[in-house]
Amino acid sequence: MKLDSLQLTNFRNIKELLIEPCGEINIIYGENAQGKTNILEAIWLLCGAKSFRGAKDGELIKFGEKKASVNAAFTSQGREQTISIDIESGRTAALNGVDMSPVSGLSESFQAVVFSPSHLTLITDGPQARRRFTDQAIAQIIPRYSAVLREYGRALKQRNAVLKDIRWHSELFDMMEVFEDRASHYGAKIMRLRDKYIKKLAGYAVEIYDGISGMSEHIAIKYSPQTVCGDLSSEKENYIKLKESFKGSRDEDISNGTTSVGPHRDDIAIDINGLSARMYGSQGQQRSAAIALKLAEASVIKESFGEQPIALLDDVMSELDENRQDYILNHIKNWQVFITCCDLSQVLRMSDGSRYKISGGRLEN
Ligand SMILES: Nc1ncnc2c1ncn2[C@@H]1O[C@H](COP(=O)(O)OP(=O)(O)OP(=O)(O)O)[C@@H](O)[C@H]1O
Numbered sequence: 001m002k003l004d005s006l007q008l009t010n011f012r013n014i015k016e017l018l019i020e021p022c023g024e025i026n027i028i029y030g031e032n033a034q035g036k037t038n039i040l041e042a043i044w045l046l047c048g049a050k051s052f053r054g055a056k057d058g059e060l061i062k063f064g065e066k067k068a069s070v071n072a073a074f075t076s077q078g079r080e081q082t083i084s085i086d087i088e089s090g091r092t093a094a095l096n097g098v099d100m101s102p103v104s105g106l107s108e109s110f111q112a113v114v115f116s117p118s119h120l121t122l123i124t125d126g127p128q129a130r131r132r133f134t135d136q137a138i139a140q141i142i143p144r145y146s147a148v149l150r151e152y153g154r155a156l157k158q159r160n161a162v163l164k165d166i167r168w169h170s171e172l173f174d175m176m177e178v179f180e181d182r183a184s185h186y187g188a189k190i191m192r193l194r195d196k197y198i199k200k201l202a203g204y205a206v207e208i209y210d211g212i213s214g215m216s217e218h219i220a221i222k223y224s225p226q227t228v229c230g231d232l233s234s235e236k237e238n239y240i241k242l243k244e245s246f247k248g249s250r251d252e253d254i255s256n257g258t259t260s261v262g263p264h265r266d267d268i269a270i271d272i273n274g275l276s277a278r279m280y281g282s283q284g285q286q287r288s289a290a291i292a293l294k295l296a297e298a299s300v301i302k303e304s305f306g307e308q309p310i311a312l313l314d315d316v317m318s319e320l321d322e323n324r325q326d327y328i329l330n331h332i333k334n335w336q337v338f339i340t341c342c343d344l345s346q347v348l349r350m351s352d353g354s355r356y357k358i359s360g361g362r363l364e365n
């Protein structure tokens, strides 16, 4: 996967910008608040995803303007292709000139992974951040997974609604049975796919973390489902266990008015040298762990699509010592990478590649 050109119009603080990046490392540098992350954010939109900064579409349009556009030419599967995205009241996109609706369909044609400082929450926050990461990563390679998640969420919502009324309406027990059955059906699929994905991811991440830490530390990543099942690869077994769990927690759930068991409570355990990275990791260790997960995510995408996704690394070097920085730069050497930094000296060791200085939303020559 290679981005050949990127043209932005009225995107964030960028009035007009054209970049023709190289196929290896592209360094976007400049002072704070000049538009470096904005460029990565625009490239990320080509995957059909929402902003990695959690921005609403309207926030992407330059103040005072009505429409923002992102136009790209890229090479994938040996073919030159184009994506154009217009952001007005909503977002519309075209792939090779053909309307792409929904825009999320772009994910099958354009793949990237992004690391930004906000991804540290993957390590530092509660289980929800890790579930979201896992679910988004799975959905990127198995599009039908989004529908499975939606159906599970729907069944859960229905069960929660019934929980609140059941005290006064015992006839609702039949409904509860139906919703639990549905939640178990979809939950069993979620657990199987999460288990499979985390195992794959962990294989890559362990190797990358070994490299980042110069073999001085070891990371362990393990799916930690809230409902313990035996063999998670068996949907049938997961289904039976989940159904038992829902049934067994009814009294407690009725008194709390919410469902206390199921994959919406799962976590991914991340330990460094046997200790929880969330609770005991240093800042550098937490950052290294988050980066290892993101680079591992890229390897799983490559395994699935047969092509190396583009890496968008926002301010990845700060807080890492030189050895760790060197390993990362070396690991991504043959990928197309966009890396932002304020201080060019951090990446000067990379003599290859292209450099772009951004100032006030413009490319400086
Ligand atoms: N819709 C918008 N219209 C105009 N300007 C915007 C819009 N959204 C954001 N900006 C401005 O874009 C500027 C650059 O943002 P960006 O996050 O890309 O900076 P950066 O170069 O990555 O800085 P840092 O080094 O601090 O991370 C900010 O000053 C912000 O106020």
Ligand SMILES: [Mg+2]
Binding pocket: 036, 037, 038, 314, 315, 340
């Ligand atoms: Mg930035």
